[in-house]
Amino acid sequence: MSASKASRLGEETRIEKVNAELVVLTYGTIVAQICKDFEKDYSQVNKQLDKMGYNIGLRLIEDYLAKSNTMRRCSNFRETAEMIAKVGFKIFLNVTPTITNWTSDSKQFSLVFDENPLADFVELPDDGRAQDELWFSNILCGVLRGALEMVQMQVETHFISDVLRGNDTTEMRVTLVRYIDDELPPEDD
Amino acid sequence: MVIYSFYIFDRHTECIYSKTWLPPPSVPGATPQQQYDAPMISTTGAAVNSASDPHQHSNPNALRSGRSAVSAANKASDDAKLIFGTVFSLRNMVRKLGGEDDAFISYRTAQYKLHYYETASNLRFVMLTDTGTLSMRNVMHQIYINLWCEYVVKNPLSPVEHKGGAGVRNELFELGLNQFITGLIGRTGSQ
Numbered sequence: 248m249s250a251s252k253a254s255r256l257g258e259e260t261r262i263e264k265v266n267a268e269l270v271v272l273t274y275g276t277i278v279a280q281i282c283k284d285f286e287k288d289y290s291q292v293n294k295q296l297d298k299m300g301y302n303i304g305l306r307l308i309e310d311y312l313a314k315s316n317t318m319r320r321c322s323n324f325r326e327t328a329e330m331i332a333k334v335g336f337k338i339f340l341n342v343t344p345t346i347t348n349w350t351s352d353s354k355q356f357s358l359v360f361d362e363n364p365l366a367d368f369v370e371l372p373d374d375g376r377a378q379d380e381l382w383f384s385n386i387l388c389g390v391l392r393g394a395l396e397m398v399q400m401q402v403e404t405h406f407i408s409d410v411l412r413g414n415d416t417t418e419m420r421v422t423l424v425r426y427i428d429d430e431l432p433p434e435d436d
Numbered sequence: 437m438v439i440y441s442f443y444i445f446d447r448h449t450e451c452i453y454s455k456t457w458l459p460p461p462s463v464p465g466a467t468p469q470q471q472y473d474a475p476m477i478s479t480t481g482a483a484v485n486s487a488s489d490p491h492q493h494s495n496p497n498a499l500r501s502g503r504s505a506v507s508a509a510n511k512a513s514d515d516a517k518l519i520f521g522t523v524f525s526l527r528n529m530v531r532k533l534g535g536e537d538d539a540f541i542s543y544r545t546a547q548y549k550l551h552y553y554e555t556a557s558n559l560r561f562v563m564l565t566d567t568g569t570l571s572m573r574n575v576m577h578q579i580y581i582n583l584w585c586e587y588v589v590k591n592p593l594s595p596v597e598h599k600g601g602a603g604v605r606n607e608l609f610e611l612g613l614n615q616f617i618t619g620l621i622g623r624t625g626s627q
Contacts, residue, residue: 305596309589312556313581319537320556397447397557429558432449432521 253326253333262314262338271367278383282372289380296382300389307339308394314338320398324423325349327400328356331391331421340364344419357407360417371411378413382406391421399427437621438566440548442613443516444584444604447558449524451516452598453605455613519562523552541573555580575620583612 278296285291311317315334321327332344336358344358365384371377382388388404395402401424408414444453523540530540542551544567551569553561553576561576587609588594594603 302596306589308557309555309559309585313585317556318577319539322537399558430448432517432524 253329267364274365293382293385296385297389300386301393304390304393305397308397311335324353354423356421358419363417366411369411383411401425401427437569440564443562445520445560446598452601454516523562583609
């Protein structure tokens with residue numbers, strides 16, 4: 248599917264909206280609570296956020312397929328990236344991250360977020376570690392991983408920079424590990 | 437239009453939902469009227485009606501009556517497995533011959549027509565109807581969007597994996613499916 252068609256698909260999909268601030272505050276509260284629960288062990292917090300996202304992704308993919316009216320699979324990983332950025336993120340977060348930094352084998356790309364609705368109003372705690380260890384929006388990594396797994400793509404996702412940490416951009420790296428084969432019906436004895 | 441039965445298979449190839457609207461013609465020792473929901477039949481201009489409907493004799497269950505010794509429950513699960521095996525092979529064959537983007541849509545026998553619809557998340561929908569029914573692909577797509585996603589996926593208490601059909605048979609889904617199918621048959625029946 249051409250790039251312009253993908254973005255049109257994202258635009259055309261009309262869905263009910265919720266108040267952005269409600270989402271931001273809810274998400275912020277969750278992250279804050281997890282930080283408290285894990286006593287500021289930020290690598291654990293990242294892991295928990297990723298896990299939550301993964302479970303969301305497993306379900307969200309069905310909603311994505313329904314809302315985007317996708318009737319067929321993407322033919323390659325580049326098309327998948329296109330659909331993630333221009334349809335998926337558009338539908339659910341109303342942002343369109345930029346796809347860049349493809350590796351030459353077309354198995355790795357970056358999503359650069361010009362705006363990140365999850366991070367409005369957010370300042371990372373000033374405890375000397377959060378700025379280096381916490382990936383505040385890590386839930387998004389999990390969502391992508393879960394959602395893509397359901398459409399038979401095993402991927403690895405992680406943030407490599409975040410404006411909240413003082414970086415220039417917010418960038419997520421997505422790597423295709425493999426395509427998952429169809430499960431076969433059990434042999435009849 | 438007559439709809440005989442409807443099945444949903446998950447990506448682990450398990451049958452997680454099945455519904456039969458038409459009772460098999462005569463299974464000895466069984467009480468079909470109690471086991472099955474009201475039959476969903478409409479012939480042109482006729483009201484929904486079961487026992488006296490002429491279509492009943494041409495329903496696909498007649499094909500299987502040879503195995504009447506098997507208990508009803510076992511039979512139903514065997515049928516589901518057979519159906520899955522069939523559509524799975526057909527789908528793979530179709531892809532082999534027609535390319536990765538080709539999709540298996542339906543097949544027809546002298547007695548019935550089987551409709552197939554598969555989502556990108558490898559959820560498979562199968563519907564058995566009479567031979568004259570037009571493509572039900574769109575109908576199954578609607579079931580996926582409006583019923584599956586709304587009532588099964590978005591139900592926070594339903595599990596992600598539906599082992600043994602867990603979480604699928606909820607009231608809203610059942611009700612919605614029945615209403616949808618009834619509405620469908622009512623529309624075509626009154627034309």
